[in-house]
Amino acid sequence: MSMERVPMTIEGFKSLETELHRLKAEERPRIIQAIAEARAHGDLSENAEYHAAKEAQGFNEARVAELEDKINRAEVVDTSKLSGTSIKFGATVHLEDEDTGEKVKYKIVGDLEADVKAGKISISSPIARALIGKGQGDTAEVTTPKGARSYEVLKIEWK
Template sequence: MSDIKYLTPLGYKKLKDDLDFLVNEERARVLQKIAEARSHGDLSENAEYDAAKEEQSQLEIRISNLQTVLSAAKIIEAGSVKTDKVYILTKVALEDVKTKEKVNYQLVSSEEADLEQGKISVQSPIGKSLLGKSLGDKVDVVTPGGGKTFQILSISSK
């Protein structure tokens, strides 16, 4: 059994739309490429056919991965999450203890992570370090760029 994937309604819809597109449009496009390449004759020396089959394989893996995520999904609303500690879907304001730089993040599943929107995965180094921490806590984070210490300034659900 796979792990539960906590998703927002918007995140679930995006993944569902992606799956529908891959199944209903991309699959047909790739099958058409295979049929066209097959029509060119000898398959043993047909690079176009091999490339199309590889594309089909990669597509089926993506479809399978999305189906797995969606089947294990639990949809939660950000407003229903407690804010006594940092949980998935909470928004946190942090201050770098050394530089005094302030950053804001929302902790989300890896499927919804988007750094440009301030959404970081609970599986990321910062996300893992923040989970379960409370307001005012100092959190040491080891990132690929080195270690940092953040102080939690606020925790909210909206």
């Protein structure tokens, strides 16, 4: 069985590693200590602290496993070494909504690190798919839940 590789920026990869380290080095020992303290209270069948700590342990271990899987499947792309005149993974694009004149800036990143509020859109999002291959001055037609939108590509950056 082959493992599907997932494109990811260096920043996204480091963010996953940081969270994984925190869960293993800080949360895991804290939860183990909470379980030990709850066990000391005696009868485990009606011990709410014990059950809460065990539940927290389950959530923590599930997130650790999820992060380890994401890290193992990551295909890290150094976007600072990318260049070109057309939009592709890793590009930061400056757009103008042709209907409203609103200007936005997005970086096209992997699915696992997308965060629209932080200006990071997934490579598989409708807007990114519409932008791939476009160049400065081109117009991208995007179908959104609110209807069709047209964006002009003002600038493409590689950071």
